[in-house]
Amino acid sequence: MKKKLVPWGVFQKTPAVLKRFLLLGTFFGILLAPLGAQDDFGFGFDEEGEGEAPAPVSSLVPGIRIGGEIGAELVGYVYNFIPENFPGALGNIFSGKLNFSASGSNADGVINLNLRPVFDGSRSPVELDEAYARAYFGSFSIEGGLRKLTWGKADSLGPLDVVNPLDYRDLTAMSDMQRLKIARPLVHLSYAFGDFSKLEAVFVPWFEGHRFDTTGRWAPVQVTEMYSDLPLAMEDWLYQSGASPAAIISLMGVLLAAGPFSVTPPDTSTLDYAQGGFRFTTTWASSDLGFQYYYGRLPQPAIHIKGLKDYPNSSEGIHPQLTYTPYHQIGVDYAQVIRGFNLRAELAAHITEDLSGDDGGVYNPFLAWSLGFDRDLLWGINLNLQVNETIRLLQHRLTDNIAVDTEAGKKPTSTRLTGILSKKFLRDELELRTALIWGLEDQDVYILPGLFWTRGDVVLEFSGGVFAGNRQGELGQYRDNGFIKLGLTYTF
Structure with missing residues (x-):
């Protein structure tokens, strides 16, 4: 129930x-x-x-x-x-x-x-x-080094702000988004077309995902429970797939003999993990518009149990791995002042290589949007409000076993409301x-x-x-x- x-x-x-x-x-x-x-x-x-x-x-x-x-x-x-x-x-x-x-x-x-x-x-x-x-x-500028770069128009972690990963190891700092960002080595180019239009390009030679604690006060349950849940999920999958009890016992014995269950992280410091994108912003009438393309890796890791589906016929054995899903992002943003409301909106499509939705080691394609505004209310009170949502596509293709599907058990949408109410004296x-x-x-x-x-x-x-x-x-x-x-x- x-x-x-x-x-x-x-x-x-x-x-x-x-x-x-x-x-x-x-x-x-x-x-x-x-x-x-x-x-x-x-x-x-x-x-x-x-x-x-x-x-x-x-x-x-x-x-x-x-x-x-x-x-x-x-x-x-x-x-x-x-x-x-x-x-x-x-x-x-x-x-x-x-x-x-x-x-x-x-x-x-x-x-x-x-x-x-x-x-x-x-x-x-x-x-x-x-x-x-x-x-x-002149109108052209180039910068390079360790940089925090903000793209998009949202006030708080909009879907287009994808260049820098975030550090979630101390959530007392959530009121300072710039402090949460992790600077990345990059090359950033910019060319201005007159006073109101600009074309940008960025190249990030290697990758880093979000940072999380694995132990302690701010360690998320998704991380701390992963090491205890994965072996049981693997055993359950093997039973359901018809593997013999002897093969299952042999595998679990090897895993237990190897010590604490661990997942191998990838080496993300190579050009295989290079990222980059383009962004064009302009003003049309009273509206600020932006158009963006970015190729990169999703900053949250995925779990891939290499060889599990082929066990015991796999000659390479079973190797739990962390992977970072590559994706293409196509997005637009908009900002305008209407009747005292400072409106901001972003919309992005994230296209991963799992176009059929059945590759458990890769995140499904998804849409993401944000809509927000700020406005002075009565008695000098200011309200800043923003809604962010992601919508997973091909949700019906997910399984319920985390050993073969990194998104197992997750809801099709994730919606978050962020509001700030302030008054000065x-x-x-x-x-x-x-x-x-x-x-x-x-x-x-x-x-x-x-x-x-x-x-x-x-x-x-x-x-x-x-x-x-x-x-x-x-x-x-x-x-x-x-x-x-x-x-x-x-x-x-």
Whole structure:
């Protein structure tokens, strides 16, 4: 019997959760009260998609500038502060950025560094975020290096923004899309036709998929359960396909003797994984239009059990592998202001090599679209709303066994609503903002309320995050990861 999901039934325990947040918030408030008493402190929030370096304050030599930010941030997870799970941790307090830029008569260069404390020596405290050079020749420009490039017009992860994969290892950063992006080595060409039209081309010589944790707080269930589910699914498939019990026992014995079940990842640093595309944007009447073609690899991996369907007649044996599905994308986007609504829309078709829908090691072709707007409402309240959806084609050809079909058991559509409601006070220094991400099919939600105070170059933040809904959903699985954040950032 299928369990009926009650979308908002999970909030029946809200009072207990609120009590935990209040206790943790009081702790933070006492800890940082001396900071809030200073007149020079403020509270702010970076807009989504902002990737430009802040205004520099110093020049080393003519044409070379340096800027960045220094921050102190405390993040407390509510689940760790209830008695049975105490003590909790507040994470690494310090973080920072250094942005270097150099300009010449027809060229410029940028190096952006992320600074993160490392106390166990496991990695360098300095990480390269972006590093690229750009040259101008009239209407033509060329840039190359490690780059985050935004395509499309959607505010939040539209289907046309495909050049950079995303880092999902810390979902407390979901309010900053630019921070989630992983810079890729690329060559980017651009040619302007007058003032309103532009043709772009990009070439990415090798590939990287989305990054996920395999253990710990932010490890998705789809990853952690894969290693336990796959052997059982393989055994079930072999029984159904008529393999002899002796052959099945022999295979499972070999797998168990090899130790923990593992899946071989591919080497994606070769030209076999090169990607590229073209994009043309123009203005027609009062509308901004874009047309795009891109060839690449889907950033989410697929599972392929090589030799399983032919076992025991396969001479090469059985080898579980991770693969990244190649695809062609054809897309269009549109933006226009109508009666105070800033409208944005994107539509894309993704064509994979599984045109019959029966290749379990390859993702099916699918459509993707987004529609959104932002508008000032009453009393200075601003609303930014966007809907994203993917629609899998040839859904009826999927099987129900993950060992032979990487999309087994998945719904034909995935729809997500993203909304941001904000209001500013005190000459725009104080901002109250709430962001919401709602998965419609899974009936789960991620809510990020926040209070931000900006004074000059200093930002003070008091925010949090709450996951709720179906525990089997992409968001609801993190219901124990509710958090409170206090941050102080100085931009120079």
